[in-house]
């Protein structure tokens with residue numbers, strides 16, 4: 001009887017881990033919404049970047065609209081080393097950063113202290 005109970009608990013725990021892992025994984029990547037000849041993605045900054053990966057279409061002018069809710073000074077700065085961008089994100093305001101989409105590739109960005117990471121994929 002005990003063994004059956006342990007087996008059931010084990011299955012539930014594994015199920016939870018799988019759900020947690022894949023649930024988070026699937027919500028991580030978002031493709032930009034296209035409007036005319038431009039594209040935009042909203043990224044909420046709250047204990048990290050959500051979504052943490054944004055996909056942009058190559059050669060279409062793009063912007064990321066950051067909405068920083070997190071009060072910590074850790075996330076107040078966002079740095080895109082590949083684009084030479086380092087900007088301050090005002091709390092509870094939208095802040096638009098234009099992204100160069102003339103080159104395809106994967107470009108990482110991070111907070112000012114390089115603790116939280118996000119990624120831009122241009123393809």
Ligand SMILES: [Cu+2]
Nearest residue numbers: 074111113115
């Ligand atoms: Cu930081």
